[in-house]
Amino acid sequence: MRCKVPVSRARITRSRLEAEAMNPAVVILSVLFFTSGIMCAAMIMAWIHFGRDRHAATWACAFGLGALQWIVNAVGVMAMPGQVAPIILASAIVIVTSSLVAIGARQRSGLPAAWGKFALSGGIAILVIVVIYTRLDHMGLRAGFTNLYAAAMMPLAVAAVIPRDRKANAPEIAFATMITIFAIYQLMLGLVGLSIGRLPNPAGLEHYRTVLGIGLPAAYVGSGVAVLFLLAGDLSENLRALVTRDPLTGSLNRRGLEQAATTAMATARRHGQPLAVVVGDIDRFKAINDRMGHAAGDRALVAFADHVHAGVREEDLFGRLGGDEFCLVLMDALPEQAADVIERTRREIAALEIDGPPRFSLTASFGVAGFLPSDLCFADILTRADYALYESKAAGRNRTTVSAPLSPVSGTAAR
Template sequence: MNPAFIILALLFFTSVVMMIAMGVAWVHFGRKRHVLTWTASYAVSAIQWVLNAAGLALHSGILMALAAMTIIFSSVLVLVGVRQRAGRTAGLAWLGPVSALAGLVASYAALSENRPLLGIFGPGYVGVLIAISALELTRVDRRLTPPERMFVAILSLLALFQIGLVVNSARDLFMAGDAGLQAYRAMLGLGLPSIYVASCVAGVMVVAGDLAEQLREQLDRDPLTNVLNRRGLESAARRAIANAHRHKRPLTMVICDIDDFKSLNDGHGHIAGDAALRGFAQLLHDGVRRGDVVGRLGGDEFGILLVDTPVEAAIEVMERIRRSVAEADLRITLPRALRASFGLSELLPEDSHMDDLVHRADKALYEAKNAGRDRVIPWRGAA
């Protein structure tokens, strides 16, 4: 049997397995758009390997032209999926027209049996798309995860491999006989299966890593209010405290709760109490900045970490939130308007744990309750 068909069969079954794995991940783990897009990419790849094998067996330029277009389309889907995963779907208006043009040129080369032209435009454009995909993966405002780093490395290697095919095809323009073709086929046979399989494994690891992060977020999130639970808040506080000490930046902890929540819960039932907690949590979330952290400590007690915020500025923030709680029209779901009290504590040089700030903020909250509730009180120490 021709070794080319064995390689194409391996690539076909690898694509099918990846299509099934990605499809299962999409169905059972949140139906993320980028996972569905990558599922489609592997499905198109599987079709491409079949077309390639049929084109070789039948010596059909039409089938080879279709194979060239499908591999370009599959690479386009890889890039689109990477952008969807990062939440950057804008800026791809050029992709359709340019990809269509590259597909037409590659199809013409296949139909006219112009092997050098096909080897330049097909792998060349695919290499560009894969290189852009690798670059897009690195455009995040955080440290890359190990699966992401592996995926970037493999995609970069795949892009370099495509460039190698382009260089070889360009040399073929100046070489007599089939020497260039034999070198091109040798590169494909030796390099493509291992690099393609490695890219598939890296893709699966990225999706698995995303799912693991999703599960961790679920473990750290309060299901009723959709803010962090105590475990999640403590984890965020460890990072915030370490960062504040390292960069000598202020950090303020806020402990707050709903005034007379027990009477609301006892007098109007748990449905009204749950509605109050959800509404209160949403008002807290909407009232702070994106980098700040909101969590539920238990019952009706919530904690807020105001990053890069000294206590005097935090008082202004919480006064604004206190007024928004009092003015919020939640009586559609609640029998009465809410009121809330807030205790604040700024990070001290000797603080190392969240409990250090919580202890002082709790004292300030207790003082707010004794002073008549519905107010913001900072911890002022022994004074």
């Protein structure tokens, strides 16, 4: 009878230790892979169904490549331990994905994508990675370089997303905050990697792995959520614009103007500030439509709206009430000050020639009214401004008429 040879206890112990060492890495890579896949799928859906924005497609590519990176890392850990090929490939993917995050941020803000510059810097970085892993025997550079490059890309994304001409909204602030945290984490990880030194340092490697294992899943997931939050915020803004904006001129529509004006009136009443409303329209607009067609009428409306809007401050409100009638709400302004502002605009419009064909000129009339303590709603002051506009029409058009002025109160609308 043949006896079975027992398996060495040492071999069993070693196998268990290897399995235990591998399990945390496999779990982390699995979490990162599924996170990247979910983010990629969500951004593809956003791109398909919500306007096909280029930045959504770019970020979808970034997270799709991120999922591929985690697969390559898993293959390197489980099937090709100690070999540099999967590490080089995964590092190259990190260079590409971090560049795509910055490119997508620039696309969202309407800045040039600068594909050539990013391709050049990324190509140089990948070449450096190949040299580090094949020619240089330096553990610190291997652990730190890729993370430092990714950290350098993140501030570019933050700088592109934060607007320069308005106050950042909540999704933009959240994106900037999370990407900044991710950049700080990548910088810290890169510096910890460099501290390992040229030769393997057991204590340094353990410190690096600890920082990597604890921080990377949270930082990566947080960054992905911030990107989705930003896309959702953009969608919300687009839907709000559809409800409150005039599609032809880009100004507020009547609903949007009334909502904003009601808030402005409450602010003026609370702080004891003056407020003025200007109503204006194009003289003989129906004749322009009848003689030259609706396309010419649309060009006249756009030119009129652009010139009126350009003559006021950023904090003032401007909207289209309907047809060729528009309205301005000037904050902290007396009616006389508002009349001075709009009178300059009226003269500019009278000297304007609308591009064609056919080319034509136009004039406009305006009515101005000031906010009174007895005004209960926006319709009250709007009615007086509309009546002043009627007086301008009755007096021969191409003029500005001021309705009942406010009692003398200081204002800051003089321009």
